[in-house]
Amino acid sequence: MTEIDQPNRMVGFTRMDESTKEDIALIFTESKKFLNDRLVDTMIDLLDSLEGPTLGYQVDRYEHSLQTASRAYREGARTDLVVAALLHDVGDAMAPANHAELAASIVRPYLDAESTWVVQHHGIFQGYHYWDRLGLDTNAREKFRGSPYFDTCAHFCAEWDQVSFDPAYPTLPIDHFVPMLREVFTRPASGFGAD
Numbered sequence: 350m351t352e353i354d355q356p357n358r359m360v361g362f363t364r365m366d367e368s369t370k371e372d373i374a375l376i377f378t379e380s381k382k383f384l385n386d387r388l389v390d391t392m393i394d395l396l397d398s399l400e401g402p403t404l405g406y407q408v409d410r411y412e413h414s415l416q417t418a419s420r421a422y423r424e425g426a427r428t429d430l431v432v433a434a435l436l437h438d439v440g441d442a443m444a445p446a447n448h449a450e451l452a453a454s455i456v457r458p459y460l461d462a463e464s465t466w467v468v469q470h471h472g473i474f475q476g477y478h479y480w481d482r483l484g485l486d487t488n489a490r491e492k493f494r495g496s497p498y499f500d501t502c503a504h505f506c507a508e509w510d511q512v513s514f515d516p517a518y519p520t521l522p523i524d525h526f527v528p529m530l531r532e533v534f535t536r537p538a539s540g541f542g543a544d
């Protein structure tokens with residue numbers, strides 16, 4: 350056991366501008382163990398939090414998430430898009446007003462740019478399929494027509510997301526997607542230090 354692995358090791362500082370290199374090495378090691386290395390479990394916990402209330406739908410949001418990912422997978426989508434499909438609604442519980450933004454922030458360091466963009470914009474693209482019932486513009490997505498990711502996001506919603514409220518669909522279980530979550534969330538995170 351190295352010194353840094355000993356339980357109850359603690360930094361000497363109470364403010365970061367008084368930290369030593371060893372202090373920072375210690376907190377990064379501890380953070381990695383308790384945050385980064387647990388990311389897959391954390392994602393599964395987030396999905397689990399969607400289980401239960403159906404909010405009037407015929408399936409709960411956990412089932413919806415797995416079903417969306419199942420359709421992406423069965424169509425042969427690449428891993429990043431399948432994981433995007435699985436996690437696109439995990440922001441629901443904490444950010445009902447901007448759940449797509451929250452989910453995009455969670456996946457951005459790990460997924461490719463297209464998949465992240467799809468997660469971030471899926472709400473307005475989903476609107477194409479029902480916003481007229483709310484008196485809203487179903488073509489609000491048109492402002493993104495110039496994006497290279499427009500067609501993928503439109504397809505994501507049309508074929509995977511907006512149709513995944515079906516209790517009769519043979520949805521794949523979470524275990525099927527764990528290896529994909531593991532692949533994605535063990536990548537080095539991009540963007541650290543950029544904000």
Ligand SMILES: [Fe+2]
Pocket residue numbers: 437438448449471472
């Ligand atoms: Fe959504």
Ligand SMILES: [Fe+2]
Pocket residue numbers: 413417437438510
């Ligand atoms: Fe959704």
